[in-house]
Amino acid sequence: MERLDPRARSDIYGRRINRAPSPWRARSVPYLSIMAGSLVPVLLMADLMPLTPSFGFLLLLGWRMVRPGLLPQWAGAPLGAFDDLVSGQPFGSAILLWSLAMIAIELIETRFPWRGFWQDWFTAGTMAVAYWLAALMLSGASLTPEMVAVALPQALFSVLLYPILARMVASLDRFRLKRARTID
Amino acid sequence: MAPPSSRRSGFSKKAQYSLFTGYLLAGAGALLGLALLALSLWQPAAFAPLRGVASDAVTPVATGSAVARSGSQGFFESITGYFNAGQQNADLRREMELARIRLAEADAIKAENQRLKGLLALRETETKPVTMARLVGSTATSGRRLAYLSAGASQGVLPGMPVISERGVIGRVLETGRHSARVLLLTDSESVLPVRRAKDNIIAFAEGRGDGLLRIRLVNLGVNPLKVGDMMVTSGAGGYYRPGVAVAVIAKITPDGGIARLVAEPAATSFVAVEPVAQPAAVAELAEPDAPGAEAAPSPAAAASAPTAEE
Numbered sequence: 001m002e003r004l005d006p007r008a009r010s011d012i013y014g015r016r017i018n019r020a021p022s023p024w025r026a027r028s029v030p031y032l033s034i035m036a037g038s039l040v041p042v043l044l045m046a047d048l049m050p051l052t053p054s055f056g057f058l059l060l061l062g063w064r065m066v067r068p069g070l071l072p073q074w075a076g077a078p079l080g081a082f083d084d085l086v087s088g089q090p091f092g093s094a095i096l097l098w099s100l101a102m103i104a105i106e107l108i109e110t111r112f113p114w115r116g117f118w119q120d121w122f123t124a125g126t127m128a129v130a131y132w133l134a135a136l137m138l139s140g141a142s143l144t145p146e147m148v149a150v151a152l153p154q155a156l157f158s159v160l161l162y163p164i165l166a167r168m169v170a171s172l173d174r175f176r177l178k179r180a181r182t183i184d
Numbered sequence: 185m186a187p188p189s190s191r192r193s194g195f196s197k198k199a200q201y202s203l204f205t206g207y208l209l210a211g212a213g214a215l216l217g218l219a220l221l222a223l224s225l226w227q228p229a230a231f232a233p234l235r236g237v238a239s240d241a242v243t244p245v246a247t248g249s250a251v252a253r254s255g256s257q258g259f260f261e262s263i264t265g266y267f268n269a270g271q272q273n274a275d276l277r278r279e280m281e282l283a284r285i286r287l288a289e290a291d292a293i294k295a296e297n298q299r300l301k302g303l304l305a306l307r308e309t310e311t312k313p314v315t316m317a318r319l320v321g322s323t324a325t326s327g328r329r330l331a332y333l334s335a336g337a338s339q340g341v342l343p344g345m346p347v348i349s350e351r352g353v354i355g356r357v358l359e360t361g362r363h364s365a366r367v368l369l370l371t372d373s374e375s376v377l378p379v380r381r382a383k384d385n386i387i388a389f390a391e392g393r394g395d396g397l398l399r400i401r402l403v404n405l406g407v408n409p410l411k412v413g414d415m416m417v418t419s420g421a422g423g424y425y426r427p428g429v430a431v432a433v434i435a436k437i438t439p440d441g442g443i444a445r446l447v448a449e450p451a452a453t454s455f456v457a458v459e460p461v462a463q464p465a466a467v468a469e470l471a472e473p474d475a476p477g478a479e480a481a482p483s484p485a486a487a488a489s490a491p492t493a494e495e
Contacts (some may be wrong), residue, residue, distance in 0.1 A: 041325045047361030051324045052324050052325055073210040085235050087323055092218070092221030099214035103207065140327050141328055154325070
């Protein structure tokens with residue numbers, strides 16, 4: 001059998017016979033990875049200027065683009081609340097902005113159902129830059145030209161990082177659906 | 185790639201309703217976020233307990249990464265040390281010659297200082313730090329410059345306490361959790377600190393610009409007496425900081441003061457001391473008319489009245 005077709009008994013998700021994906025893993029990985037994305041920048045010591053784009057938001061965009069329909073529409077609110085607790089923004093800013101982003105992507109997707117890599121990148125890049133600007137304006141401090149100037153690399157990074165993060169999300173998705181459970 | 189066809193509602197009433205409910209819930213989430221945002225912009229301290237719990241949870245992990253960070257800094261410094269050892273040696277020799285002279289001068293000043301203090305019958309008080317802790321992380325994505333400290337309310341840290349490294353002022357405690365605290369760094373654009381020039385009594389405010397530099401604004405306008413390289417230290421006005429701690433060095437002169445660089449960069453420090461509020465009575469009196477928000481930095485108006493009272 002395997003000599004005829006090497007993928008007859010296994011595929012990228014593992015062996016087919018007697019195996020099934022773990023339901024816990026399949027449901028939790030998107031949420032846990034986005035929350036981890038919110039936490040990672042906290043470990044850096046950024047004393048002079050913001051250093052990294054919001055990985056949490058970029059991962060949210062990634063999951064929404066790579067796996068449409070996996071995250072429910074309202075997922076922006078709870079995930080944003082978690083991000084707000086550690087990001088230093090006033091509580092509520094990410095709840096608002098992430099929810100709006102989810103609605104916006106849904107609307108864009110209904111308008112342009114056929115999508116490709118470049119269009120996804122364009123959408124995600126536009127959203128990331130809009131989020132960057134909105135988060136700066138809602139940071140609780142009055143916006144100064146200096147603040148915008150030092151935060152510009154952040155906007156650039158978030159646009160450039162999206163394709164890499166989308167590949168990461170795709171590999172996380174493979175991990176999510178690995179047939180880890182043995183059926184006896 | 186088209187979206188999966190199962191996500192198109194078509195004529196199915198059930199699918200249409202679930203799609204509609206999705207929009208409704210997402211819209212409700214956005215509205216909730218807007219309300220919470222308005223609340224926390226109005227009352228910045230409103231969600232402090234929640235954030236305290238979150239930072240308590242993050243701090244143990246962050247402490248590990250902070251240890252690794254300070255370790256790797258030493259490693260890279262020792263490598264770069266090999267490359268410019270010769271030049272550095274000559275420079276250090278020259279600097280040491282100068283430092284010996286300055287030290288001798290400082291001894292003289294110290295003696296004079298003691299004599300004058302004796303005349304004034306001032307008691308030499310040693311400030312004992314509340315606790316020593318690590319700066320374990322920061323808000324690296326936000327426009328605000330806040331850092332996380334690995335000590336909290338259970339170590340006696342309270343909002344308002346100054347955080348000081350061996351080089352100078354780092355910032356001020358903003359919110360506390362049980363085992364962690366948030367520190368408002370000097371570079372945050374909401375941070376204001378009353379300072380004076382180290383060698384005389386020219387008083388000014390050091391405001392964070394949000395880009396890693398401080399804006400020094402003189403209180404008395406007129407001819408700008410500041411020069412590049414002047415050291416600014418805390419003046420003690422406002423009551424939060426004890427006087428005479430190094431803050432910043434002037435790097436550029438502007439019409440109303442200058443632009444200054446930090447003396448103590450938080451990223452370059454491993455341990456910091458949390459000191460008690462220098463004059464709790466003064467702080468309480470100044471804070472009385474204001475709302476009891478933890479965000480309230482020593483406001484220019486409040487702090488400006490303090491130096492006149494001191495002189």
